[in-house]
Amino acid sequence: MSTTSEFAERLKEVRRQLTEPAAAADGGDDEYRAFASGRVGNRPQVSVTFSKKDGRGKTLAYSHLYCLDVENPNLGCVAEFTRHRVTLKGRNLAELVRLLGDHKAREVRETDELHALALPPDAPVVTSIEVLDKRDGEEW
Numbered sequence: 001m002s003t004t005s006e007f008a009e010r011l012k013e014v015r016r017q018l019t020e021p022a023a024a025a026d027g028g029d030d031e032y033r034a035f036a037s038g039r040v041g042n043r044p045q046v047s048v049t050f051s052k053k054d055g056r057g058k059t060l061a062y063s064h065l066y067c068l069d070v071e072n073p074n075l076g077c078v079a080e081f082t083r084h085r086v087t088l089k090g091r092n093l094a095e096l097v098r099l100l101g102d103h104k105a106r107e108v109r110e111t112d113e114l115h116a117l118a119l120p121p122d123a124p125v126v127t128s129i130e131v132l133d134k135r136d137g138e139e140w
Helices: 002-019 094-101 113-118
Strands: 035-037 047-051 057-061 065-069 076-081 084-091 105-109 125-133
Touching: 002 113, 035 094, 047 125, 057 084, 065 094, 076 094, 094 105, 105 125, 113 125
Parallel strands: 047 105
Antiparallel strands: 035 105, 047 057, 065 076, 076 084, 084 125
């Protein structure tokens, strides 16, 4: 029972932090965004970086992306690269799927379930990124 109340308290704390203005001490923007497009207008990007919630990242060249498998774009997709299969899951991801298909997403960021619950229901949220190396079948 205490685990449930601890979770509820932590969720309240995360929601409070997300609604308060960010401290401008470092001048950075720490707000979670499921994806980012390039800084140079809306031009196609050379590569896309998939960032896990633990901080690890993998950058793959768009020149190796040959297929996007999509059943419901709002829930995610499977991106087939020459040597990697990237599975993205979440909610409200139709815009991300479109940007990936147009080679315009620069970064895709995963978040944990607690932060996903604290975000507005209409916000794009990536809850899972799975990268499979097709050569040896190992997941990154």
